[in-house]
Amino acid sequence: MRTLDNILSDRGSKYAVSGAPCTSVEEARALVAALKTNKKFARATHNSWGLRCAAGPVKNDDGESGAGMIILRMLEREGVDDHLVVVTRWYGGKHLGGDRFRHVQDAVRAYLDSRP
Template sequence: MLPHYYTVKGYGEEEIVIQKSRFIAYVTRAETEEQAQQFIAEIKKKNWNATHNCSAYMIGETNHIQKANDDGEPSGTAGLPILEVLKKRGLKDTVVVVTRYFGGIKLGAGGLIRAYGKAASEGIDAAKVVERRLMQIMEIAIDYTWLGKVENELRSSVYSIKDIHYLDKVTVETFVEENQKETFTDWMTELTNGQTVIQEGALLYQEKVVKSS
């Protein structure tokens, strides 16, 4: 598992018009090639009457699956520019389809490359880029009397609460950086006067939206 990487938060859609041609970008997360191909097929079905439905995707920890499709546009003017945007933005597990409805004015190779690249980039912004960082879940078991204090302290700290389970005792699941586990445990122990049981839970990715530049 990678310590951290970038992908899209979810589905995004954006339309731009260049020289009367409509370029509609559709973006989503795809963790397998099958998911990417299914998304492309859905967009093609939705836009069955479009002039072109060009696409690209990058999948896998090492980006070992990379595909680009010009769908009838001149070779290298659509799919590759979309793929280059994914590479430039450093996105994994992401698929982009840019649908074009021809407006009657030819753009030329350079114009097409710029148009498809711009549409892809704006679609990605609409989908929102997130950083996924691998974190240790620390499970804090406390009596209900400590919940208010612990929750308030956590919410004003650098640590994020994942979930709270209300059973005989309260268990608060918290995202903690691997190198912060000992510091976190010491802090929680001191905060509750030692009246807490802390265990390591699963390793999970925490997502944080990255503001577009």
């Protein structure tokens, strides 16, 4: 899994984005579990993810309401299938309101732009 760490910071919250080729929900869950073997990611407040695969679109907000749908929409717009994208957030103590959605978009954009 490729990870771009510390890509955004706002009011104490920090963001990272990770991704890997993935073709099933089971594989996605295994990849997220593997990401969480890193203590830093295991302690994150949210590991939200989205996947478009043959089984259909799948998302997990992990407590960050709406984040999974944003990831899915961006994958759809870019025509990216069979690829898992995980946006990780470490909560910094201050609510971000609607800015958190922009940060999820920015994180996914950074990941998609960095793909070979």
